[in-house]
Amino acid sequence: MGPSSFLSTGKWACSTTGYYTDSNPNPGFKPSTNNPIETLYSTARIAPISLKYYGRCLRQGSYKVKLHFAEIMFTFDKRNNTAGRRIFDIYIQDFNIAEAAGGVGKSIVKEYNATVTGSTLEIHLYWAGKGTIAVPRRSTYGPLISAISVTPNFDPSTGLSVRTIVGIVVSSFVAVLLVLAVLWKLGYLGRKHLEDKELRGLELQTSYFTLRQIIAATGNFDPENKIGEGGFGPVYKGVLSDGSVIAVKQLSSKSKQGNREFVNEIGMLSALQHPHLVRLFGCCIEGNQLLLIYEYMENNSLARALFGPEDGRLKLDWPTRRKVCLGIARGLAYLHEESRLKIVHRDMKATNVLLDKDLTAKISDFGLAKLDDEENTHISTRVAGTIGYMAPEYAMRGHLTEKADVYSFGIVALEIVSGKSNTNYRPKEEFVNLLNWAYVLQEQGNLLELVDPSLGANFSKKEAMTMLNIGLLCSNTSPTLRPAMSAVVSMLEGHSPVQEPLIVRGSMTDYLRLKAFEELSQDSQTQSSLYPHDSQTQEITMDGPWA
Structure with a gap:
């Protein structure tokens, strides 16, 4: 990288203390052929004192940071048995690459979990002032790193961590179950036939309407469509899909007396037809709803x-x-x-x-x-x-x-x-x-x-x-x-x-x-x-x- 400088390449930036004071490292240095190593670790960046990386424009959250190391500047063989040691800090701890990897020319990956609270992740490698500075040659001490990878611990498309996503999924599932249980309890799901003995198994001689039809006709029982209040529930004006205007009498299913009234009225009106009796179009028995549908009387x-x-x-x-x-x-x-x-x-x-x-x-x-x-x-x-x-x-x-x-x-x-x-x-x-x-x-x-x-x-x-x-x-x-x-x-x-x-x-x-x-x-x-x-x-x- 040359003298002490700051290098920026897109979302990554790096700062270094620059040249060694005694001499420059041999740019053509290669690891020993007796220690073959994969291409990723064939090159590395080195600095005498400090090497600092900046991952920029990151979303706030938890990340898994992988630091890839391999000691490629020291060798250890019969012809050149060296006691060279490179020791530097990875932000908070001393780190010896060869010792951690089990020898020179071997790779090792160190994993860390880091939390980004702003928008920048800092990775600081700093010479610990330990190890060798002239063995086997000068200018080979200080931090050395081959590659860095940063992976978010959350779904980037949502910005949520895996734990958070799992928590949301589980919580949502539980919430859905609770809602379904409440709806079932209220009679909106399943329980198409009420438990009341007066209605269960009753064959009513009249037309049936679905709750969906009545909800659509009355605007979901819009208060503005309310035209009266009956002894056992409110009455709403409604318009069916074919344009027919109706009156919907809503009876409370909490009252057994209301159930009797409901059955009685259907039984009576379904058997009666006269110009001076109000006409019953049908009924709706769905969930906990007891609804009677009449002809609408304008006055x-x-x-x-x-x-x-x-x-x-x-x-x-x-x-x-x-x-x-x-x-x-x-x-x-x-x-x-x-x-x-x-x-x-x-x-x-x-x-x-x-x-x-x-x-x-x-x-x-x-x-x-x-x-x-x-x-x-x-x-x-x-x-x-x-x-x-x-x-x-x-x-x-x-x-x-x-x-x-x-x-x-x-x-x-x-x-x-x-x-x-x-x-x-x-x-x-x-x-x-x-x-x-x-x-x-x-x-x-x-x-x-x-x-x-x-x-x-x-x-x-x-x-x-x-x-x-x-x-x-x-x-x-x-x-x-x-x-x-x-x-x-x-x-x-x-x-x-x-x-x-x-x-x-x-x-x-x-x-x-x-x-x-x-x-x-x-x-x-x-x-x-x-x-x-x-x-x-x-x-x-x-x-x-x-x-």
Whole structure:
């Protein structure tokens, strides 16, 4: 390399102290032919005092450094037995090449692990001031090295060490296993059939949708697509791949009662087809998801149209109100008398009546519906429904017949005419609800005062009186005095006269109990069912009738 200098060649650089002070080493010196050595070690770089290498532009990390040595300037044979010794430091330790290699003319590789914290790796060879300086000749002492190789202990494409890569791979594998376990636990993987006995092995007579289809249709259940909050879960608007608009009711699988509602609703609606019943397109039972897919009803619920938030109300004119009331009556008449299955809805109310784009009324939410065996005079069952709409004999004694639906229809008919909620409207403190106020107005001969003021004079007084009288007739406290729904349809259509409502209040004890029971509704006005509404479906367990 000549005098003391610094040499740079690409990514490597070297500095040396230069010439020896006494003479220069013989540039043509060759190892003895009696000690053949591979080409790599046939040449070497030497310096009298210090020889320093710089590996530059290296990525931070751990490297394996190999230093290749062979003593090619000393010989050791019978003709020239020399005691020459070369001793120098490799950064921190004394090193004798011939001694480490087991003789002169033999190669040896020293391996070190070095960590680069900046961008440069330094390898320093320094004469230890030991060994010989004139044997067998002058200017043969000092550090000598044949080659250097540097290999990263990491993948250069990622910059990570082998240990780090192994750690990441193992950690990732464990993390994936944990995620898969969680997904399996939640029911998204495997477990296509729920463990619940009510759903396992159940052959449901309806179309099936995949969870992927529903997620795509609802935008992964985007909150912006949420159109209601049901008693057992939210309801979302969705659009299928063919452009069909749907409503998706999501039931919670954590509730066994929710499972029963799910099975019950599918069982009922899949067997029923009527213009005034909401149409069930199908269901999705996948993982822990219980989903019901309905036709989408553009105008939401009747409750919202009549007495919902101001921005959600519809201006229903009189002909529309009459059409809606007649549609509900026809739907209930079909359930009670015309369908193959005789069904008691059990939760008839304005919030469970939906309106399509043409404001056609359709009854929905059959989760609480019960089959009515014609051989039985009534069904004794656990009370479930909405306070303010339940018939007295059902609310207090669990005595269920189709006349319970007739009572609920009477309440809804009064709400349609008045535009007021039965459970929320209290004109005076002493009146419990809308029905109570209607009784008073009837006794005073002022029943038309109940008509919605927003209609002004734009309604038929005769038709209004017909609907109000039917409402009071249907909501009679005595089930035997309530008409069948087919008779109600006939009266609404004008084919038969409206019977004069006979108000039977029953015993004072029963009256007071019912009044106290209905007053509970004043503190339970939350939203539930297929679309947003004003009252909550409740289930009440009783050990026996209220005697």
